[in-house]
Amino acid sequence: MQNVRVIFSKTGRAKYISHLDLARTMTRVMRRAAIPLWYTEGFNRHPYLTFAAPLSLGYEGLQETMDLRLQEEMSGEELVQRLNEAMPEGLSALSAGPAVAKAGELALADYRLTIHCPAQTVQALLAQTEIPVEKRTKKKTTKTIDIKPAFANAGVKEQEGKTVLSVTLPCGSNETINPSLFVSALRTATGEAYGYSVLRLALRKADGSLFR
């Protein structure tokens, strides 16, 4: 038995694969690649497969992680090669090896948020002392949080009439801020529903080092 962490990217058409569907998709990738997966015991046997941080539907990710358990040993290089031969469009394995960080150590994520509006609209919102937004809680209620501290150090750049926001946000078991909250705040402030896209560049531990 061998535990492996695979770093992969999810871009292009694959961004429309929901988190729930991703597990099924990856299981099938591994079955096609004839990877010797370890199956749980019992009546309803299934492979062991977990993702450190779900990626919202429609977001792209460059450094996502998937932990899996193999029945037999296999080198990281071989695993990556065999996975990529069986991956659908938009999914790509980058590296594989033993997990360095524990799942609970994931704390931050780097995002690039592209909003279809002029930079000054974004800057006006960032200049506010508070940016209150409604956030759904796990108990299906909503609460108002201030995302100003999280976005205080965001980099802002205008590119081909769109605004690109580079920001590192909490992304762990204690606290998570979805970059779309900023777009919600923008909608509240301006009354405009701007189009946007999100790219998650990397996952990090609390000390800023890469989660891998």
Add this chain to the structure above:
Amino acid sequence: MKETLENLFLQVQKPARYTGGELHSVTKDLRDVDVRFAFCFPDLYEVGMSHLGMKILYAQFNNEPDIWCERVFAPAEDMEALMREHGVPLFGLESRDPIKDFDFIGFTLQYEMSYTAVLHMLDLARVPLRSDQRDEQHPLVVAGGPCACNPEPLADFVDLFFLGEGEEVDLEVIRLYQEHKRRGYSKQAFLRACAAIEGVYVPSLYDVSYNPDGTVAAVTPKDGAPETVRKRIIKDLDACYYPDYFVVPYTDIVHDRAMSEIFRGCIRGCRFCQAGFIYRPVREKSVDTIDRQSHALCQSTGYEEFSLSSLSTSDYTQLEPLLNRLLAWAEPEHTNISLPSLRVDGFSDELVNKLNVLRRAGLTFAPEAGTQRLRDAINKNLTEEEILDTAAKAFRGGWTAVKLYFMMGLPTETMEDIEGIAQLGQKVVNAFYNNPDKPKGKGVTVSVSASCFVPKPFTPFQWEPQDTKAQLQEKQQHLVESVHTKKISLSWHDSATSFLEAVLARGDRRLCAVLEEAHRRGFHLDSWSEHFDFDGWMDVFASCGLDPAFYANRRRSYDEVLPWDHLDYGVSKAFLIEENKKAHAAVTTPNCRQACAGCGAACWKEGVCVAKR
């Protein structure tokens, strides 16, 4: 348009329905492609993507280098609204190009309630609905599938129908189209040429006249079209194309698994069952072929489950050897085998044991009728003893839930037969409690589901009236009152949709106006009951001057010209009349392996018709 689409995807539920790009979806370079085919399933992605016929033809068309076949499904309401708002016409999932620019738009007609979705999709594609409004500039609209056996309610909209099995005839039509294109294409000339191909029905080449009472007087061919059009069958299933891949969806679909067809047709001849007659004769695939095809599919898709597909799995003559062959690789590879359509009387102890090796989903029986007399009348050759024996066997095997499927409104049915449904359910409950080894602390659930009988063309019941809504409601009420235990959970099908299904199933060309008006009023995806507006439909019939009861609730005489009489599915009218008479006398007919009943399908000299008995 493609950037607009990307923006729309982010605003809808389950965008994976529309994005394409799934594993094994086929894209081609347009420079290599001569014919573009939009394969449309008139329902949502998750329904259409579960359909085996589409997977076969999709792969077969794309296997030809110069043909590019793409998939198209009916968008859900949210996506449709956005498409209309942003001026996005219906597109192929693979290229995202508008299908109005394709050569063919092909629909598969699996159930009558999808007819409005056909019109709806043509409209979303911005293609004129009626054949006579489309010329050489428009795609040809073609259709096939089981409902093509009475295509008359769609006759004004579809340029040509494929009757029977499509693997050969579809390609013949496409090749003929290419030939005509090279020579200078005229739609009329092409359709006339197609009519000479066996299995192709061009409705515009037939004039239908009516009697004063509304029945059909005559169907008259013109321009050299044949008097009758015979369906096509594949003679040798082992030699027939079968895909070694399926498109593997990302989002959950109804049947998300690999499928292997094990035979076509059915030996049984249950008198209510259209599939049991229109797919004759029974032709089996060999164990070798099924084994090879199943394994190839599982390897290429990564599916963790595959099912054996047929009308009656246990009638496959080599079922046990087949299962042994399949299990040899399926077990070590953690692949589950599911066996739908298992008939009670083919269910041996050994098979129960083999299924125990696999995952248990539940056990389903379809006695269809509550009393032996009525089961004899419908030729469901199954006795109460066999049902209870099998249920007992299943309970000994550890099952605690059984589903029983029945129909209400069958010809010759009385209230006694309705009570019989409840009584049979009760006896199955008793069979559970009579099992000395029943699991401790566990109860049994017997789910009794009663649908409404819909008389269909090409069955012995094609002349029968459907029960009226009031009659069916009375029977449903009586069934509720006849059940005296909480171990039986009852459910039934809505009689209103069954009524409309009955109208469309045996309809004639005058219903084209009804469908068009229903479409104009925005009725579509009628197979989803949340979308179904019964009163609205009745109003549409009234506005077209037609009485739906004429189609649903009227008994036809044997000598009436039926709207589908010019179509030939091998099964003769004389045979169906004979079977209808036997039904009224509650006399059964042996299955095809016991004795040939002389239905007419032997004209192909294939399969069970020429096998040793």
